[in-house]
Amino acid sequence: MAKNVPNISESEWEIMKVLWENAPLTANEVVEALAKADWKPKTIRTLLDRLTKKKVVGVNKEHRVYSFYPLYAESECQRAEAKSFIDRIYGGTMKSMLAQFIEEDALSEEEMMELRQMLEKKGK
Amino acid sequence: MAKNVPNISESEWEIMKVLWENAPLTANEVVEALAKADWKPKTIRTLLDRLTKKKVVGVNKEHRVYSFYPLYAESECQRAEAKSFIDRIYGGTMKSMLAQFIEEDALSEEEMMELRQMLEKKGK
DNA sequence: GTATTTGGATTACAACTGTAGTCAATATTA
DNA sequence: TAATATTGACTACAGTTGTAATCCAAATAC
Numbered sequence: 001m002a003k004n005v006p007n008i009s010e011s012e013w014e015i016m017k018v019l020w021e022n023a024p025l026t027a028n029e030v031v032e033a034l035a036k037a038d039w040k041p042k043t044i045r046t047l048l049d050r051l052t053k054k055k056v057v058g059v060n061k062e063h064r065v066y067s068f069y070p071l072y073a074e075s076e077c078q079r080a081e082a083k084s085f086i087d088r089i090y091g092g093t094m095k096s097m098l099a100q101f102i103e104e105d106a107l108s109e110e111e112m113m114e115l116r117q118m119l120e121k122k123g124k
Numbered sequence: 125m126a127k128n129v130p131n132i133s134e135s136e137w138e139i140m141k142v143l144w145e146n147a148p149l150t151a152n153e154v155v156e157a158l159a160k161a162d163w164k165p166k167t168i169r170t171l172l173d174r175l176t177k178k179k180v181v182g183v184n185k186e187h188r189v190y191s192f193y194p195l196y197a198e199s200e201c202q203r204a205e206a207k208s209f210i211d212r213i214y215g216g217t218m219k220s221m222l223a224q225f226i227e228e229d230a231l232s233e234e235e236m237m238e239l240r241q242m243l244e245k246k247g248k
Numbered sequence: 249g250t251a252t253t254t255g256g257a258t259t260a261c262a263a264c265t266g267t268a269g270t271c272a273a274t275a276t277t278a
Numbered sequence: 279t280a281a282t283a284t285t286g287a288c289t290a291c292a293g294t295t296g297t298a299a300t301c302c303a304a305a306t307a308c
Contacts (some may be wrong), residue, residue: 261296262296268291270289
């Protein structure tokens, strides 16, 4: 369980989002999915290659045109990032983070209500 | 308001934590505060210099031995990091993040209770 | 006042990132 | 089949980061 997820850089994360939604995809399909991001196709290739080298992405080489797919679930990666983020910035507790958001009115009334509901529901 | 905080790297963040707690401090005092972190003093100097160059830290050069102090509040930096983190990883909403934590039972009963209380109190 | 320590300035150097470009083989098109 | 386009492999190159070391001047210790 909880194999440690390798580090995924910011640009790489964009690629991953596409793969998590539609994998497997060829490089070209990823390029198309990211048309709005103004990256040159080669850049996307490089990122795919790096993700592959890092073993965050797998490659199917059965056909001439390879296809790529994630080797970790999105939620797994999110959780890994979240943990390291909260540790680093908020001393390790979600509470401090949420406390700050609440104090600084960074949440809308609606959002707070949703959060309350989520907590209630789980509460029991 | 909300001048954009420059990027603060992971190691640099450790330095900042010390400065936020005790600034102004000389380089040497920072070194002492970070004795447990096993960084060579020179490394800490380098990080202080970089933070200074980035204008995240200010320097008082009135005495031969300089002293350093933060130019941004901790909460300001935390918020900046949190925003970019949530945008990048959770599509921009705190809700998705908290939802995931709740679903995956990443919070203890006690933590959830505290969160509930915080939300209640603010609620009205 | 000489030797030594301390602190600031400068330099080092590899890994990781962002952002591509070149090259060569294969596939497709005319 | 000859020209062209696609795709994968490899290379490029500067900026950031982690992690220091060297050099020199001033201060301090003998």
